[in-house]
Amino acid sequence: MLTVDYDRLGVQAGERLLDVGCGAGRHAYEAVRRGARVVAYDLDPSEVKDTATVLRALGGPGWAVNGDVLRVPFPNSSFDRVIAAEVLEHIPDDLAALTELARVLRPGGTLAVTVPRWGPELVNWALSNEYHETPGGHVRIYRAGALAERLASAGLEVTGRGYAHGLHSPYWWLRCAVGLERADHRLVRAYHQLLVWDIERAPVISLATRAAERALNPFIGKSMVMYARRAR
Numbered sequence: 189m190l191t192v193d194y195d196r197l198g199v200q201a202g203e204r205l206l207d208v209g210c211g212a213g214r215h216a217y218e219a220v221r222r223g224a225r226v227v228a229y230d231l232d233p234s235e236v237k238d239t240a241t242v243l244r245a246l247g248g249p250g251w252a253v254n255g256d257v258l259r260v261p262f263p264n265s266s267f268d269r270v271i272a273a274e275v276l277e278h279i280p281d282d283l284a285a286l287t288e289l290a291r292v293l294r295p296g297g298t299l300a301v302t303v304p305r306w307g308p309e310l311v312n313w314a315l316s317n318e319y320h321e322t323p324g325g326h327v328r329i330y331r332a333g334a335l336a337e338r339l340a341s342a343g344l345e346v347t348g349r350g351y352a353h354g355l356h357s358p359y360w361w362l363r364c365a366v367g368l369e370r371a372d373h374r375l376v377r378a379y380h381q382l383l384v385w386d387i388e389r390a391p392v393i394s395l396a397t398r399a400a401e402r403a404l405n406p407f408i409g410k411s412m413v414m415y416a417r418r419a420r
Contacts, residue, residue, distance in 0.1 A: 189387050190218055190275050191352045191411050193301040199224055203268035205294060207277035208257050213239035220248035221241075224269070228252040229260070257285045265294040273302040274411070286342035295420040299344060303330045305412040308357040315364035335414055344416040345360045352411045354404025357384060364367060 193213060199205060201223025207215060207216040210228035213224045219226045226249065228239045233254050240252035255261055259273060270293050276282045286301075293299055304312075309329045313320045320326045336346045359379050371380075386397040 189214060189353075191215075191302045192271055192413060193350060194222060196219065196348060196350070196415055197269055197271070197300045198298050199269055204258075204266065205269040206262070206267045206289075208260075208270065208272040208289065209241055210252070211235055211273075213242055213252075215271050215273055216250060216252075217242060217246060219269075219271075220246050220250045223248070225363045226250040226289065226298075227262075227267075229255055229257075231256055256270065258288060260288050260292050262292045264291055265297075266292045268294055268297045270297070270299040272299070274304070276301060276338075277303050277330065278324060278329060279325055282328075283338055283341055286338055286344070288345065290342045290344050290418055293344075293418045295418055297418050298347070299339075299416045299418070300413055301335070301339070301416070302352070302411045303335060305357075305409055306331050307353060308360070308408050308410050311357075311361050313365050318368050318369060319360075319364050330412065332412060332414070335412070337415065339416045344418055346416050347412060348415040350413040350415075351405045351409030352413060354401045354407070354409045356410040357382060357408045360410065 199219060199222055200356060203224050205219045205224040205226050207219065207226060207228045210216050210230045213228055216226050216228035220243065228243065228250065230236050235256045236252045243250035243252060257279065272289060276285060279285050306307050306329055310381065332349060339346055362376055362379055366376060370376060386394055
């Protein structure tokens with residue numbers, strides 16, 4: 189389940205790509221499949237360990253590294269492409285994080301940042317304090333203009349914007365409405381099963397859900413994706 193459009197990011201075989209906040213590695217794996225040389229980077233050691241195992245199994249040039257986005261352990265201009273998916277909303281000093289990512293991106297290189305979209309995220313915050321007050325959770329909601337300003341302040345030129353995961357917004361609204369601890373609620377379980385079917389490309393259903401998500405993304409896509417380039 190990718191959030192970033194790799195064609196818009198411009199990923200090419202042989203390029204160096206840094207996947208910051210890699211989590212379970214979904215973006216890193218796709219980059220390896222496209223022939224990129226990938227570093228999957230995350231603060232959570234357990235995520236890094238699991239991602240490293242899969243990267244080895246894929247057999248491509250990929251490494252997993254544990255570390256903080258505010259102190260990326262690579263020299264200036266080390267990467268051709270950078271992805272930071274669902275990271276900035278967790279970091280109090282997001283400008284410092286973006287400045288660090290711009291530092292390791294080569295001049296002319298491109299970056300994709302994804303954050304929860306303003307409207308759908310605002311509904312989650314309104315329905316559940318637990319959703320955003322959990323330690324390590326979301327500390328802000330981004331409007332597109334605010335994120336573009338942060339990127340510009342870090343020396344990055346915004347080149348485009350997109351939205352993803354329109355089917356996921358109602359799922360989280362439902363979770364927040366019934367209580368995040370109620371994952372066993374029958375409506376939550378039913379909706380979750382639909383999302384799993386979609387991700388696994390179940391016959392027949394996937395065609396309908398893909399069409400529905402494409403229609404919903406411009407309006408209630410859960411994630412906003414902003415693409416940017418480091419000035420030469």
